Amino acid sequence: xxxxxxxxxxxxEARPLVHQITNYVVMNETANxxxxxGALPVMAHAPEEVEEMVGLAGALVLNIGTLSxxxxxxxxxxxxxxxxxxxxxxxxxxxxxxxxxxxxxxxRLLGELEVxxxxxxxxxxxxxxGVEAEVRGVxxxxxxxxxxxxxxxxxxxxxxxxxxxxxxxxxxxxERVLSVANGHELLAAVSGTGCMSxxxxxxxxxxxxxxPLQAAAEALxxxxxxxxxxxxxxxxxxxxxxxxxDALAALEPDALAEQARIEPS
Amino acid sequence: xxxxxxxxxxxxEARPLVHQITNYVVMNETANxxxxxGALPVMAHAPEEVEEMVGLAGALVLNIGTLSxxxxxxxxxxxxxxxxxxxxxxxxxxxxxxxxxxxxxxxRLLGELEVxxxxxxxxxxxxxxGVEAEVRGVxxxxxxxxxxxxxxxxxxxxxxxxxxxxxxxxxxxxERVLSVANGHELLAAVSGTGCMSxxxxxxxxxxxxxxPLQAAAEALxxxxxxxxxxxxxxxxxxxxxxxxxDALAALEPDALAEQARIEPS
Amino acid sequence: xxxxxxxxxxxxEARPLVHQITNYVVMNETANxxxxxGALPVMAHAPEEVEEMVGLAGALVLNIGTLSxxxxxxxxxxxxxxxxxxxxxxxxxxxxxxxxxxxxxxxRLLGELEVxxxxxxxxxxxxxxGVEAEVRGVxxxxxxxxxxxxxxxxxxxxxxxxxxxxxxxxxxxxERVLSVANGHELLAAVSGTGCMSxxxxxxxxxxxxxxPLQAAAEALxxxxxxxxxxxxxxxxxxxxxxxxxDALAALEPDALAEQARIEPS
Numbered sequence: 174x175x176x177x178x179x180x181x182x183x184x185x186e187a188r189p190l191v192h193q194i195t196n197y198v199v200m201n202e203t204a205n206x207x208x209x210x211g212a213l214p215v216m217a218h219a220p221e222e223v224e225e226m227v228g229l230a231g232a233l234v235l236n237i238g239t240l241s242x243x244x245x246x247x248x249x250x251x252x253x254x255x256x257x258x259x260x261x262x263x264x265x266x267x268x269x270x271x272x273x274x275x276x277x278x279x280x281r282l283l284g285e286l287e288v289x290x291x292x293x294x295x296x297x298x299x300x301x302x303g304v305e306a307e308v309r310g311v312x313x314x315x316x317x318x319x320x321x322x323x324x325x326x327x328x329x330x331x332x333x334x335x336x337x338x339x340x341x342x343x344x345x346x347x348e349r350v351l352s353v354a355n356g357h358e359l360l361a362a363v364s365g366t367g368c369m370s371x372x373x374x375x376x377x378x379x380x381x382x383x384x385p386l387q388a389a390a391e392a393l394x395x396x397x398x399x400x401x402x403x404x405x406x407x408x409x410x411x412x413x414x415x416x417x418x419d420a421l422a423a424l425e426p427d428a429l430a431e432q433a434r435i436e437p438s
Numbered sequence: 439x440x441x442x443x444x445x446x447x448x449x450x451e452a453r454p455l456v457h458q459i460t461n462y463v464v465m466n467e468t469a470n471x472x473x474x475x476g477a478l479p480v481m482a483h484a485p486e487e488v489e490e491m492v493g494l495a496g497a498l499v500l501n502i503g504t505l506s507x508x509x510x511x512x513x514x515x516x517x518x519x520x521x522x523x524x525x526x527x528x529x530x531x532x533x534x535x536x537x538x539x540x541x542x543x544x545x546r547l548l549g550e551l552e553v554x555x556x557x558x559x560x561x562x563x564x565x566x567x568g569v570e571a572e573v574r575g576v577x578x579x580x581x582x583x584x585x586x587x588x589x590x591x592x593x594x595x596x597x598x599x600x601x602x603x604x605x606x607x608x609x610x611x612x613e614r615v616l617s618v619a620n621g622h623e624l625l626a627a628v629s630g631t632g633c634m635s636x637x638x639x640x641x642x643x644x645x646x647x648x649x650p651l652q653a654a655a656e657a658l659x660x661x662x663x664x665x666x667x668x669x670x671x672x673x674x675x676x677x678x679x680x681x682x683x684d685a686l687a688a689l690e691p692d693a694l695a696e697q698a699r700i701e702p703s
Numbered sequence: 704x705x706x707x708x709x710x711x712x713x714x715x716e717a718r719p720l721v722h723q724i725t726n727y728v729v730m731n732e733t734a735n736x737x738x739x740x741g742a743l744p745v746m747a748h749a750p751e752e753v754e755e756m757v758g759l760a761g762a763l764v765l766n767i768g769t770l771s772x773x774x775x776x777x778x779x780x781x782x783x784x785x786x787x788x789x790x791x792x793x794x795x796x797x798x799x800x801x802x803x804x805x806x807x808x809x810x811r812l813l814g815e816l817e818v819x820x821x822x823x824x825x826x827x828x829x830x831x832x833g834v835e836a837e838v839r840g841v842x843x844x845x846x847x848x849x850x851x852x853x854x855x856x857x858x859x860x861x862x863x864x865x866x867x868x869x870x871x872x873x874x875x876x877x878e879r880v881l882s883v884a885n886g887h888e889l890l891a892a893v894s895g896t897g898c899m900s901x902x903x904x905x906x907x908x909x910x911x912x913x914x915p916l917q918a919a920a921e922a923l924x925x926x927x928x929x930x931x932x933x934x935x936x937x938x939x940x941x942x943x944x945x946x947x948x949d950a951l952a953a954l955e956p957d958a959l960a961e962q963a964r965i966e967p968s
Contacts, residue, residue, distance in 0.1 A: 190840045198465045198481050200728045200769075204894035209940050214894065215798065215840030216728050219771040222804035229801065229840065239465075241484040241508075243771075268480065271494065274487035310455045310480030310494065362687060364469035364479065409684025410474050419939025422892060463730045463746050504730075506749040506773075533745065536759065539752035575720045575745030575759065627952060629734035629744065674949025675739050 177391030177433050178426030180377055185211035189231030189379035193372060194218050194248050196238025196267065199365030203234070203372035209421035210395070212376040218244055223251040231379030233260055234372050235286075237278055238267035238311065245278055252286035261289040261378040261385070265371035269293065270300030270308035283331050289378055290389050291327060292336040292371040295320050302326045311367075313339070321350045321438045334385045338370060342393045343438060346386040353390055354434040355397025362410035363417075370396045373421075394433035399424055401432070442656030442698050443691030445642055450476035454496030454644035458637060459483050459513050461503025461532065464630030468499070468637035474686035475660070477641040483509055488516040496644030498525055499637050500551075502543055503532035503576065510543055514550060521552035526643040526650065528555045530636035535565030535573035548596050554643055555654050556592060557601040557636040560585050567591045576632075578604070586615045586703045599650045603635055607658045608703060611651040618655055619699040620662025627675035628682075635661045638686075659698035664689055666697070707921030707963050708956030710907055715741035719761030719909035723902060724748050724778050726768025726797065729895030733764070733902035739951035740925070742906040748774060753781040761909030763790055764902050765816075767808055768797035768841065775808055782816035791819040791908040791915065795901035799823065800830030800838035813861050819908055820919050821857060822866040822901040825850050832856045841897075843869070851880045851968045864915045868900060872923045873968060876916040883920055884964040885927025892940035893947075900926045924963035929954055931962070 190213045195203055200216055207214035217226040220243075227233050233255040235248045255262050264286075266279035279301055282288065291298070296313030299306035304326075306317040317323060320337045327335035328347035336344045342353040360366040370393060377392035378385055399420035407413035455478045460468055465481055472479035482491040485508075492498050498520040500513045520527050529551075531544035544566055547553065556563070561578030564571035569591075571582040582588060586608045592600035593612035601609045607618040625631040635658060642657035643650055664685035672678035720743045725733055730746055737744035747756040750773075757763050763785040765778045785792050794816075796809035809831055812818065821828070826843030829836035834856075836847040847853060851873045857865035858877035866874045872883040890896040900923060907922035908915055929950035930943075937943035 188839075192840075196481070197462055197727055198469050201466060201731060201894060204728050205940065205944075208892060208894050213840050213842050215801070216726070216769050217798075217802070218769065219804060221772075222802040225802045225804070226840075239481050239483065242486075268482075271480070272482070272487040272490045274484060274490070309453075310457075310478050310491075312478050362473060363683075364466060364473050407684075408681065409687045410470065411680035411683030411685075411687075414470075414683070415680045415941035415945045416938065418893075418941030418944070419937075420941075422939045422941075461746070462727055463734050466731060504746050504748065507751075533747075536745070537747070537752040537755045539749060539755070574718075575722075575743050575756075577743050627738060628948075629731060629738050672949075673946065674952045675735065676945035676948030676950075676952075679735075679948070680945045 177394050178430035180388060180391045181395060181424060181429055182426040184376055187380060188213055190215055190229055191232050191234060191375045191379055192227050192230035193234040194251060195234060195236035195368060198238055199368040202365040203368050205418050206369040206421060207372050207376055209418040210373060210376055218247040220247060220250060223247050224254040227251045227255050227260060230260060232375040233262045234375040235282060236265040236267055236368055236371060237275060238368060240278055248282060249285060256287035259382060262286055263290045263292060263371055263375045263378060264288045265368055266293050266297050266301060268311040269297040270306055271310055276300055288333050289385050290334040290336060290374055291331060292374050294367060295323060295337055295339055298323055298327050298335060298337050302330050325350050334389045336389050336393060338367060344386060344390045349386060350438040351390040352436050352438040353393040353397060355394050355401060357400040357404040359404050359410055359413045360400050363414045390435050394435050395424060395429055398429055398432045442659050443695035445653060445656045446660060446689060446694055447691040449641055452645060453478055455480055455494055456497050456499060456640045456644055457492050457495035458499040459516060460499060460501035460633060463503055464633040467630040468633050470683050471634040471686060472637050472641055474683040475638060475641055483512040485512060485515060488512050489519040492516045492520050492525060495525060497640040498527045499640040500547060501530040501532055501633055501636060502540060503633060505543055513547060517551035524647060526554040527551055528557060528636055528640045528643060529553045530633055531558050531562050531566060533576040534562040535571055536575055541565055553598050554650050555599040555601060555639055556596060557639050559632060560588060560602055560604055563588055563592050563600060563602050567595050590615050599654045601654050601658060603632060609651060609655045614651060615703040616655040617701050617703040618658040618662060620659050620666060622665040622669040624669050624672060624675055624678040625665050628679045655700050659700050660689060660694055663694055663697045707924050708960035710918060710921045711925060711954060711959055712956040714906055717910060718743055720745055720759055721762050721764060721905045721909055722757050722760035723764040724781060725764060725766035728768055729898040732895040733898050735948050736899040736951060737902050737906055739948040740903060740906055748777040750777060750780060753777050754784040757781045757785050757790060760790060762905040763792045764905040765812060766795040766797055766898055766901060767805060768898060770808055778812060779815060786817035789912060792816055793820045793822060793901055793905045793908060794818045795898055796823050796827050796831060798841040799827040800836055801840055806830055818863050819915050820864040820866060820904055821861060822904050824897060825853060825867055825869055828853055828857050828865060828867050832860050855880050864919045866919050866923060868897060874916060874920045879916060880968040881920040882966050882968040883923040883927060885924050885931060887930040887934040889934050889937060889940055889943040890930050893944045920965050924965050925954060925959055928959055928962045
């Protein structure tokens with residue numbers, strides 16, 4: 174129904190800078206996903222430079238996967254500047270629900286910043302909207318209810334676009350819900366693929382102030398199509414992981430428009 | 439002699455959470471090895487959450503590869519809680535012997551925590567038991583003596599299971615010594631494979647309070663068999679590295695039982 | 704004209720320890736590049752051990768890609784010891800020009816330490832010598848002028864060997880300028896390849912006090928030849944990245960001497 178090919182084409186022409194304050198585990202992975210897709214990643218967290226750096230960026234990606242006090246401070250400082258500038262912010266509440274610190278930090282970032290899009294698994298998002306869910310470490314184990322309704326509830330609660338990813342992804346702005354039925358089960362066997370989908374959401378939102386629902390859905394479709402392409406011929410999670418960057422770089426706007434499975438839900 | 443296939447089968451059913459406080463260089467690698475094997479990794483080091491996180495975990499893996507004061511504090515806090523809970527702790531004393539700080543921190547962690555298993559190369563373990571050895575950075579260069587005896591001596595000194603890895607690995611509980619003759623020389627050409635073997639030791643020990651000697655040996659056999667499988671068809675350390683995750687994910691309990699070369703030493 | 708095969712042969716025999724204080728994004732990558740080439744990497748940044756560790760090393764690599772106050776302090780402490788010992792220091796001013804903090808920190812390190820070689824892209828190096836240039840995050844976008852002259856100007860300004868990398872690399876000691884016409888465009892699609900070339904410069908300079916111009920050029924030729932080899936058969940940036948380590952490990956001194964395209968400029 175919706176054709177994400179044009180967004181990808183525009184992204185590759187603009188090559189936006191995507192400032193990422195993210196976790197130690199996936200920094201290389203999200204940088205490489207950003208670069209392979211066609212945008213420019215930069216990681217910076219020092220109080221001396223985060224505000225200046227985000228001023229240069231088309232989007233800010235915040236990810237609490239290995240959070241600590243100074244990093245949260247950096248997220249807040251960069252996020253306040255981005256909020257003031259109207260720069261889109263994407264938040265990944267990694268492990269919300271596993272510990273109080275992660276849940277509270279996610280809520281604090283949502284409360285103090287103008288977050289444009291929130292991307293998490295069902296357990297993380299359910300925790301943030303107050304639904305009972307099971308999160309084991311950083312994995313959603315179940316019990317979070319209907320993911321389409323969860324996306325809508327989160328979008329309404331926090332006034333943003335919410336993406337609940339899983340076997341099928343659901344993206345909502347509080348009114349509409351789009352489903353994205355791209356992806357591959359090997360994504361669940363590689364650490365950081367959720368974080369990559371958040372970074373790619375940042376790439377698609379970069380420099381935009383309109384249509385964040387569609388941009389967020391397109392990002393997940395692009396990542397999912399790349400995963401499908403990468404899985405063909407992969408021997409397992411390791412070779413799939415390497416081929417995922419190949420597939421992101423090889424994504425053609427026309428082919429993406431054809432393979433994307435975005436539907437109103 | 440011993441069949442590790444059942445342990446792997448049980449691990450994949452339980453999917454234990456393995457909390458890792460490890461070094462910046464290998465976080466992605468140990469997370470992916472843990473996930474490929476079938477357990478769930480989580481990295482968390484903030485004082486606000488380490489105790490809560492380790493309370494959810496089946497094992498705690500500590501690795502001093504890029505240590506600093508706050509990270510050592512986090513290891514101690516998480517380790518004390520794990521010790522109190524009876525949660526198995528696995529320690530990787532990366533670079534012990536290279537600098538006093540690494541040697542002393544390793545000894546401190548061994549002294550203050552109930553460490554279940556210690557996994558290192560010959561130089562690192564020799565340093566900790568007071569045998570003269572040469573460690574160049576984080577590599578063991580030689581002179582550490584008979585590795586089977588070294589494993590036994592370390593196990594006795596510290597009251598734990600000691601794994602001394604190398605071309606052949608030796609694992610001891612202070613009485614018995616098992617040799618594990620699996621692995622491949624390409625492991626030495628990839629950064630962090632020692633750290634991965636430590637993480638996998640954590641996976642096999644997760645949730646267990648009995649038979650840590652066997653579990654530690656099985657972990658090394660599983661990792662070694664995966665390395666053998668990965669090496670077949672690899673073009674060098676980079677493609678071997680990618681294929682190593684494929685091989686960990688593809689490990690079949692029955693095939694593992696057949697390929698594992700664990701013997702009393 | 705110049706044959707780098709002998710340097711590679713000597714490096715593999717000596718297996719120097721290369722101490723790297725680098726950024727979170729690329730630590731695994733530069734460790735693996737160092738190891739694949741034949742040297743031994745070690746990452747250490749704690750004030751308790753940096754001076755002791757650098758005392759064991761053949762070279763010190765400093766990289767400000769994710770700098771913060773304590774890491775800069777560690778670079779200064781290690782760098783002062785290296786300067787006092789005559790240990791070669793290689794500096795990578797990642798993102799100089801993007802923020803004041805990066806520009807000023809680069810200048811401070813250059814001012815306080817005896818840096819042997821500086822490796823950056825045109826935008827970063829231009830910023831440091833005071834030429835107008837555009838740096839988007841950590842990428843050079845253009846406007847930095849003739850890269851051969853830029854290398855010469857940087858070498859003269861700071862009294863060191865300067866390497867300006869790009870489609871063709873230029874290396875200068877302030878008098879002579881060498882061009883290195885090896886490499887592949889896929890290098891620009893993988894995060895951290897610039898940082899890897901800096902680490903490899905450290906490997907080639909390790910333990911040497913003479914001919915740093917030639918060693919720095921040889922390092923870039925070796926990395927470029929490996930990239931050319933890796934690109935053959937790669938399906939995109941991800942498989943290229945894995946094959947790059949294969950190619951570094953497979954580099955033969957004689958083949959390198961033949962494939963290296965180092966010329967006086």
